[in-house]
Amino acid sequence: MLTPAMTGDSRQLVSLDAAKPAEESLRPLFGLDANALAARMVAAGEPAWRGKQLVEAIYHQRLTELSGITTLPKSLRIRLTAEGWEVGRPRIVQVFQSVDGTERYLVRGRDAQTVETVWMPEGDDGESGDETDLESPTTPGAPGLDFETRESTNPTRPVPNHPQNLGAPSIPRSSAEWVGNPEPQPVLNQTVEENKSKPWNRATICVSSQVGCAVNCQFCLTAKLGFQRNLDAGEIAGQVVAVLDRHQVEVGRDRVNLVFMGMGEPFLNYDNFRAAVRLLVEEVGISPRRMTASTSGIVPGIERFAQEPAAVRPKLAISLNAPNDTIRGEIMPINRKWPIEAVMDAVGLVQLRPRERITFEYVLLAGVTDQPQHAAEVARLVRRTGLPAKVNLIAWNPGPGIAYTMPQPAAVEAFRHTLAAEGIPAYVRKPRGRDIFAACGQLKRTVEG
Ligand code: SAH
Numbered sequence: 001m002l003t004p005a006m007t008g009d010s011r012q013l014v015s016l017d018a019a020k021p022a023e024e025s026l027r028p029l030f031g032l033d034a035n036a037l038a039a040r041m042v043a044a045g046e047p048a049w050r051g052k053q054l055v056e057a058i059y060h061q062r063l064t065e066l067s068g069i070t071t072l073p074k075s076l077r078i079r080l081t082a083e084g085w086e087v088g089r090p091r092i093v094q095v096f097q098s099v100d101g102t103e104r105y106l107v108r109g110r111d112a113q114t115v116e117t118v119w120m121p122e123g124d125d126g127e128s129g130d131e132t133d134l135e136s137p138t139t140p141g142a143p144g145l146d147f148e149t150r151e152s153t154n155p156t157r158p159v160p161n162h163p164q165n166l167g168a169p170s171i172p173r174s175s176a177e178w179v180g181n182p183e184p185q186p187v188l189n190q191t192v193e194e195n196k197s198k199p200w201n202r203a204t205i206c207v208s209s210q211v212g213c214a215v216n217c218q219f220c221l222t223a224k225l226g227f228q229r230n231l232d233a234g235e236i237a238g239q240v241v242a243v244l245d246r247h248q249v250e251v252g253r254d255r256v257n258l259v260f261m262g263m264g265e266p267f268l269n270y271d272n273f274r275a276a277v278r279l280l281v282e283e284v285g286i287s288p289r290r291m292t293a294s295t296s297g298i299v300p301g302i303e304r305f306a307q308e309p310a311a312v313r314p315k316l317a318i319s320l321n322a323p324n325d326t327i328r329g330e331i332m333p334i335n336r337k338w339p340i341e342a343v344m345d346a347v348g349l350v351q352l353r354p355r356e357r358i359t360f361e362y363v364l365l366a367g368v369t370d371q372p373q374h375a376a377e378v379a380r381l382v383r384r385t386g387l388p389a390k391v392n393l394i395a396w397n398p399g400p401g402i403a404y405t406m407p408q409p410a411a412v413e414a415f416r417h418t419l420a421a422e423g424i425p426a427y428v429r430k431p432r433g434r435d436i437f438a439a440c441g442q443l444k445r446t447v448e449g
């Protein structure tokens with residue numbers, strides 16, 4: 001693992017305002033949609049159109065202080081504040097920077113607990129092969145490739161500043177090697193400089209939906225936290241807006257994808273997840289075709305998801321992770337409740353958009369799920385569903401206290417090759433930010449907020 005001392009980075013390490021006492025956010029406006037904001041204004045004796053001014057201020061201009069919303073009369077701002085209202089957007093309280101450009105944030109919502117959100121410049125190739133991702137952001141719905149996408153789907157393209165290109169020290173391959181490794185250290189929370197040309201062509205934000213997780217997948221570090229609580233809609237959408245703000249992302253111009261693949265199981269917090277997606281689509285302005293929700297296979301959640309109108313439905317990723325019920329039941333206890341066939345039946349209810357595919361995520365655990373016969377079984381399984389699908393292979397990311405081993409690169413490539421030869425599009429996800437515990441399945445607060 002890298003620390004600034006090891007990389008020769010002399011920036012002083014600071015703890016941000018994480019040390020401040022946690023003030024409960026009593027009446028946050030952030031998280032209310034346009035209708036609710038209009039209703040709030042009417043309740044305050046104001047015209048409903050003031051709700052639109054709040055939408056503009058909170059979700060477009062990304063203002064974080066009521067006092068700064070100068071489109072509202074000063075007297076109204078003072079009155080709302082006196083009543084306990086505030087913008088109340090979740091705050092980034094700590095930043096960890098990877099040598100590969102990835103940033104991991106601890107984000108504080110309505111109480112002292114923090115969740116993790118990850119910014120991956122150039123993404124991790126998780127979107128590769130999904131044609132719904134190809135439209136130009138300035139011309140929604142337009143078919144065809146643009147330059148960045150054509151580049152990014154090239155599997156040989158190096159990730160800028162990727163550890164492989166920087167000669168970064170190798171990372172532990174199994175939990176035993178984590179012993180004695182230092183925790184990653186936060187860095188100064190400098191805001192990205194305004195007007196500086198952006199050092200990324202596209203980016204992916206990985207969003208959390210719960211504090212901890214109850215699902216208890218045996219290979220996942222978040223599982224070690226157990227389930228703490230659900231995030232509300234404002235806390236889920238707020239992670240995104242806080243990160244957009246930090247990187248001065250221009251929604252509608254810049255290419256940014258959202259993946260609900262952070263801490264927690266979005267389909268076990270369905271109402272809040274759904275409300276957050278609606279806020280992000282309708283108020284923030286991000287297309288649902290740029291969003292992917294990942295689930296471990298919560299069947300009732302998938303069934304509800306299948307009912308969502310296409311205008312507010314993200315793409316779907318299923319964490320398959322094993323070739324059959326026997327192995328899946330061992331590494332994902334949830335499989336005993338909803339076995340593979342039940343999950344596939346529910347997935348079949350989703351009315352896919354033209355060119356949309358279901359993503360099956362598959363974590364490769366050395367000796368457990370990465371064998372050639374497993375690849376052939378996965379190919380048969382995916383083909384049997386009859387769904388337009390692709391497989392995203394993820395080499396297991398190690399973490400302390402988890403007794404698995406990373407697969408050999410040759411095993412990953414052989415697995416991908418077998419799937420491809422069987423006609424199943426398969427992509428290997430680039431591990432991003434492993435050195436700061438930001439990679440898939442590594443999200444667990446390493447510093448308490
Ligand atoms: N709870 C949801 C979304 C968050 S997990 C789900 O399970 O789908 C996001 C992805 O990370 C899942 O596909 C999961 O299988 C994968 N994952 C979990 N732990 C991992 C690890 N240690 N290494 C690599 N991928 C991991």
Ligand code: SF4
Nearest residue numbers: 213215217220223296
């Ligand atoms: Fe929860 Fe997903 Fe981790 Fe499983 S892989 S424990 S569902 S966060």
